[in-house]
Amino acid sequence: MLKIGLQLYTLREEMEQDFEGTLRKVAALGYKGVEFFHYFGRSAAEVKQLLDELGLVALGAHRPYDALLNDTEAEIAYNLEIGNHHLIVPYLSEEQRNYEEVAANLKIIGEKCKARGAVLLYHNHDFELTDRYGDRTAFDGLFEEVPADLLQVEMDTCWVHHAGYDAVEYINKYAGRLPIIHLKDLKKHEDGSPETVVLGEGEVNLKAILDAAVQAKVEWAVVEQDYCSRSPLGSVEDSLKWVKAYANQGGNVHV
Template sequence: MLAFIQDVFAQPSSKNLYTYPFGVQAYTFRNHFPKNVEGTLDIIQKMGITEIETSGAKGVTDEAYKKLCDARGIAIPSTGAGYDQLEKMSQDIVNKAKIFGAKYVMCAWIPHKGNNFTIEDAQKAVEVFNNAGKFLKENGLTFCYHPHGYEFRTYENGTLLDYIIKNTNPAYVSFEMDVLWILHGGGNPVELLKKYGNRWKLMHVKDLKKGIVGDFSGNTPAENDVVLGTGQADWKNIFKLSKKIGIKHYFIEDESEHELENVPLSIDYLKKLK
């Protein structure tokens, strides 16, 4: 398998639509990192992946993790932070990002009760994100919120996601599009890229199984994560627009239990996309 990966997955040609480094969200390998951090990074390297979005790994210091990535030619453009850390404007966020050499800090969840994400939750998030985004910018970092689908509840003439984007300060708050969760929440990735342009700075490249009709839960069974190009996403137009607005870091994320098979197939799809 790994010999096959090394042979097939060179970096994309300039003639292809996808011309960026292959990145991966570390959660994709959540079943591997706890067993063997170095071995997992070896697998990632052999897949031709040269960027990872990560918060590190248990049992390994951030400094050691960075060295392991450096030794394999894997950069860390983006790291994660919890909502509670953002609310406290924790210096730990900055310290981790600086150790990793990351330029972006992402948060993927706004706390709320059950499946009931409300305008009050959105208003609180706007306050937290504006404050934390300012704090991070002052430390040379860009904050990105990663919508998770529950933000597509209707509000006034749009959605709660529209409210969050319109009420956060563009100087301090940017966004990371997760294509699967946009689709699952009922959003249209292409239209949102058009609507909000360079507010989008990062992307989770993830596809939702055909026939799945999502909801506002922010949850879906793992088997609904499928190989890129076999699901609902309009990747050709997504990449045309994302390139136009300047997104430069793309992280494949596969939450299925078949990541060792799916990720190489997804990379192959990106490599051939024209």
């Protein structure tokens, strides 16, 4: 059954101000797991103790590409200690988008993760679907060049949609290599620029995406809202309400 987690970047200001209290609120809302992006000075032991107390799973961690490349062993060790096996490249700056070089580095990082029982994933934005890597999209090129046992997919379905592709088709294409998706909604302004919104308040076909994710045996659907026009905590609460309504209508998700 598909489990529902939260990318804590949505609550970045709250996390910085009150790390422990914010995680308590996330657990109280009913999220089953959390995806980290920063630890705000807490040791792995401190984080693990708090997660155990709250019954939360560390489902993944977005860590800077440079950190994963240059401090691989330390990144793996910290995450294994908190119970997380998914180390995720979250973003490439424009200067980093030499995809041939990135693919070679992902193989190196992926080998080190595999040796320690961890898994490397890559999280997309829209540019991987508009940039080219040879005669392919950068998205497809990276996953074709790096073997599946060294690199798994964390698909941000909203950015696939925004880039003009069918997120359901992409989920089906990468089924079996796709342990995590990001579940996000957006609406477009008149100039075409996107604004992330609470689930169900935008244009993304979230039900079709979740249905496809269940069929593809995705383990986690991670709620994320890059920017919130109202309270971030209220926003992630309302997004979870949407997921619960989907579950009540027969959706095979654990909430």
